[in-house]
Amino acid sequence: MMTLYEERDVTMSNVNPGLERRLATELGEMKENGVHKELLHIMGRQGPVVDIDGLGETINMCSNNYLGLCDEPSVIEAVKEGADKYGAGTSSVRFICGTFDIHSELEAKIADFLETPASLTYTSAWNANEGLFAPLLGPEDALISDRLNHACIIDGIRLCKARRVIYDHMDMDSLREALESSREARHRLVITDGIFSMEGEIAPLPEIRELCDRYDAIMAVDDSHATGVLGDTGRGTPEHWGMHGEVDIVTSTLGKALGGMAGGFTASSDAVIDYLTQASRTQLFTNALPCHSAAGALAAIDHLEEHPELVAKLRDNTEYYREGLIELGYKPIPGGTPIVPVIVGRTADAIRLSRELLREGVFVIGFGYPVVPRGEARIRCQLSAAHEREHIDAALAALKKVGRRLQLI
Numbered sequence: 001m002m003t004l005y006e007e008r009d010v011t012m013s014n015v016n017p018g019l020e021r022r023l024a025t026e027l028g029e030m031k032e033n034g035v036h037k038e039l040l041h042i043m044g045r046q047g048p049v050v051d052i053d054g055l056g057e058t059i060n061m062c063s064n065n066y067l068g069l070c071d072e073p074s075v076i077e078a079v080k081e082g083a084d085k086y087g088a089g090t091s092s093v094r095f096i097c098g099t100f101d102i103h104s105e106l107e108a109k110i111a112d113f114l115e116t117p118a119s120l121t122y123t124s125a126w127n128a129n130e131g132l133f134a135p136l137l138g139p140e141d142a143l144i145s146d147r148l149n150h151a152c153i154i155d156g157i158r159l160c161k162a163r164r165v166i167y168d169h170m171d172m173d174s175l176r177e178a179l180e181s182s183r184e185a186r187h188r189l190v191i192t193d194g195i196f197s198m199e200g201e202i203a204p205l206p207e208i209r210e211l212c213d214r215y216d217a218i219m220a221v222d223d224s225h226a227t228g229v230l231g232d233t234g235r236g237t238p239e240h241w242g243m244h245g246e247v248d249i250v251t252s253t254l255g256k257a258l259g260g261m262a263g264g265f266t267a268s269s270d271a272v273i274d275y276l277t278q279a280s281r282t283q284l285f286t287n288a289l290p291c292h293s294a295a296g297a298l299a300a301i302d303h304l305e306e307h308p309e310l311v312a313k314l315r316d317n318t319e320y321y322r323e324g325l326i327e328l329g330y331k332p333i334p335g336g337t338p339i340v341p342v343i344v345g346r347t348a349d350a351i352r353l354s355r356e357l358l359r360e361g362v363f364v365i366g367f368g369y370p371v372v373p374r375g376e377a378r379i380r381c382q383l384s385a386a387h388e389r390e391h392i393d394a395a396l397a398a399l400k401k402v403g404r405r406l407q408l409i
């Protein structure tokens, strides 16, 4: 292969002149508009403090490592043991020779944890959502989705032939109208994020359940930001609302609070899970979850069950941080999740604030239009149970210094 390239003297920058020119123009525009993403390199473990290439030790306020389990010794040990026992990879999709005993063990554990009859793992929550709708629904059905649902739900919906009805974000009148307009459908399925990641809002599951019952609709929740985070024992938005086992289909990730590795799952009835095993394309045509990730996720759930105080610590940290921000004169969006967005207004201010914070040793990311509405540019802070008060105090001190300098507070 190497000699082939050398002989032809072809470099990857010459894929196709027309394509190269167009991409170069668009990338240039992104850079001019300040929306070109520059990737920072972390040179060790994901923890409350990370070592960033060129910047050094930085307090991490933008990770999904909500419980600190990325860095938990029992989880890391389980991953190592998983690799020792099962080797590097699965080398197959589930239905050929990619199903290992540890998959079934993890799936039983997830089902037990969420109080659903069964569950099925995927290599990501993206795949779980993308492969969910098309197998279950056809042209005679209706798929009803919150306007601000996650990108993978939107893509999953695009792959499904059911009639699409989008309701206004967390607006129950709009959802009722959507259900009313879908009365003739064979099935109606309502899907919502459990926590919306840009605002940190919690979806109103009791009201959605009531409407689903009234219109005989299937209720599905993508709980990726809430699993391990909400409820007294981290069982997510259903636990937060006292609705254990009352959501028909739950999808979530193993890549956030539960150890931060790769992997996702769908949890539901035996029939739904068996049907997905038969017909979900992101299950049938892509490799099974690596066994070491399954082993790590199992250890993460075990650890969470043994240490529910991590969830309480996460909540305490979040409250402490919110109060500190308000005292400084910032305006965090109110809410009860560890996602704490701080609105600063203009996109340029959000970007400047996050850059200056990085220089002061605090890692947060600024989001502007079009990711969030115009005039509502923000930095999005995320708390972790791995943060100690000293980390949070240092982050607040940096926010005070930089916020005053930029005249934001």
Ligand SMILES: *Cc1c(COP(=O)(O)O)cnc(C)c1O
Binding pocket: 123, 124, 125, 126, 127, 150, 152, 193, 197, 222, 223, 224, 225, 252, 253, 254, 255, 262, 263, 264
């Ligand atoms: C993070 C996230 C996902 C994607 O999770 P992966 O396992 O990384 O694919 C899907 N849905 C929602 C709501 C998320 O927040």
